[in-house]
Amino acid sequence: MKKLLTALLACLMVLSCFAGASAEEAYNPDAILYLTCTNDPTHLDPALATDGQSTILTGSLYSALIGYNQDGTLFMDVAESYDVADDGVTYTFHIRDGIKFHDGTPCDAKAVEWNWNRVSPANATADMTYSSVLFGNVESFEATDDLTFVVKLKETDSTFLTLQGSNSLAAGLVSPTAYEADPEGFDRNPVGCGPYKFVKWEAGQYVQLERYDDYHGGKVENGGIILRVIPETSTAVSELMTGGIDIMDSIAMDQVELLEAADSVKIFTVPGNNLSLLSFADFDKNPLFSDIRLRQAVCYALDMDSINKALYGDKMDPGYSVLPTCMQAGDRIDEYTPIGYDTEKAKELMTEAGYPDGFECTLLTYNVTKGYNPAGEQLAVQIAAELEKVGIKVNIQILPWSEFVEKMYADPVEGYDMILHGWGADYNDSSNIISLWATSEVGGGLNHSGYTDPEFEEYYQSALHSPSYEEAGEFYFKAAQKLNEDVPSYCLGHCKSYIATSQSILNGEGLLGGWGNYAHYWMIKKAQ
């Protein structure tokens, strides 16, 4: 009996070895991942990159001191650890030994110092958008030896570490040797120390990256990436269905159903890290909306559940607060008290404010679809129709995107009362969204409603200067709740993100997390 059991166990062990082997062999470690984007990337230098198609690539080419996991949490990347001094403003990063850029240059503390010098606000050029965002609070930095990098902040900052995770933006470390050899050409011939190295950029066609075998973060599970430029999304969908591309994000509403029905495609959904907004433009100076009752009346008159259902199906999550559920303090949905749909209340407030028969106003919007509003100008049409029911006549002004952006940022606001816009968070810190109503952003900045509430500002500043990310959460909650009360803007919802992969992608769920720019393509396995 004992012999029989031993023999059985031995057989099982042998079989399990075979099973393991076949699972390993099921994927091709040299397979190329074909991705798609609608336009050419604009920059491959992380200090200049701002758009989605560029950051897909910069996120794979570069590493930073810290990195983002798929769920937006942080991991130690080029730095293996850090210490914070008792003063709360001195950070000492201990750099991993032995990391090399793709051209063989050591990625040590000196290289980090050189990089920070390049992108710090004092030296940054006008087109380095994220320089002041990422390094504005940095007072000094220094490589004290080859593996130690010390940073001193101007004041305590709960966002500092999170911001340094933006490897696809200005926090990405470039090879000093390669950059100094050809500063002008670097953008087209980039060298970093991320999981992939640059091969080729054929303008209007594709960008090719190949596996960097010495990547410090672990084994790269595929041979490389080719990002194909396919301007028309219907064509990209056809490519996905026929195996011409492997991974597609930014899927249009009407294509989700088609893809869900296709056998050759797998589709994944994640909560979106964005928000769609209706803002009352510079409301303090507006004859109508300086009265909070009229702002509230507009919000009460909007049946956002029905509008979202009609426009986006089940793709839009409700806007309990301006913070999406995937971000810090955004998940406390039961504790927020957003304005609901109540037309009687809307009429009552209008009567109290002296407009019992309604009023007329102008709404500014854009003519393209966005990640936070895949229905484009249809959203404005639906909102106008809904407001008409309570007597608010809305004149819609639809502009091409570039003109819309210019008009939205113009100071002072001219020719419109409300504005439909939105935001896609570019790093996983709630300050990224709460800052849209910061006092410092009034007048030509991001604060299009001109909101300057001292209590809100105090919550925001307290969150920013909390000693840690965790402690900041409570302040972000209070700030978001204050926005629900004061309604400088009305959160219309948070649009989910969809990612579709071909059947040959074996672990597509690894791309999820709502942080498309930071997708860890290097972990993706493709079938033989």
Add this chain to the structure above:
Amino acid sequence: MLKYTLKRLLMAIPVVWGIVTIVFVLMRVFSANPAYLMLGQRATAERVAELTAYLGLDKPILTQYGIFLKQLFQGDWGTSLFSGQPVMTELLGRMPATIELALFAVFIASIIGIVLGVICAVKQNSPLDRVCQVAGLAGISLPRFWLGLMLIISFAVNMGILPVSGRFDFMNQPEHVTGFMILDSIITGNWKALGSTLKYLTLPGITIAISSVGTIMRYTRSTMLETIRQDYIRTARAKGLRETTVVVRHALKNALIPIITVIGMELGGLLGGSVLTETIFAWPGVGKYVVDGINNSDYAVVQGGCMLVAVVSVLMNLVVDLLYASLDPRIRY
């Protein structure tokens, strides 16, 4: 002939200059400040002002125009605000794709259009003539955007016999020599790549050709109808020449001038880039590049693109005029 050509080329200079000036003024008056789009969603008013100044867009429009003309005389078409690359380099990089697609499409359309046009004229009012007339009209009327997508769904997605989009197979790419994939495949002797390149050309080529066939066929038919009623055709027939000789050598050759004009205009239009077809088939040509430039308020790209289209149109007209002389000995310049 040389004097005429030089005169025409000199006359083209004010035409191109006028077009570019109009585009220059329109872009600055009606389009948004590109600094907002370049800086992305984190743009602050200070950064925008700084970048606007850095790009020289805060200077008076006349100063900007002066700088633009000076650069133009030095052969500099400007630099794309977004990619930072010289516009001329980017346009020239995209021209082979546009030329290849245009020539392929016009070649197919001309062969089919002329043959069907001649047959329709010879067999006027026959059932075949009527079918061709309707088909030709349909070809002209079908929107290219829709047609392209239908062809993709039919031949690429459902039948799987042709690729969906792009210009070449990544696994079978010819070595870059001239930028013309067919030519490069032949030069390098890569016959597998030649076959795959032709496959990639087929759907976008047919999409364009279907509408051009209709136009060329209708022009061929009507000019042929006019020509075959001429006395010299009756004389040729009376001489006992074979019908094919009469139609091809006597009638068609004389009917070719208006047909060449139409083909020239079609080709001229396509060489400026076929935006819709390029967009649907992810074809990396100049049309899509210029439209992206318009959307991004990338001034230099739009100016350069329009200049290229103007030059190509002028040159195509000149080529067509010069072809007249070789087709008809009576025409001399």
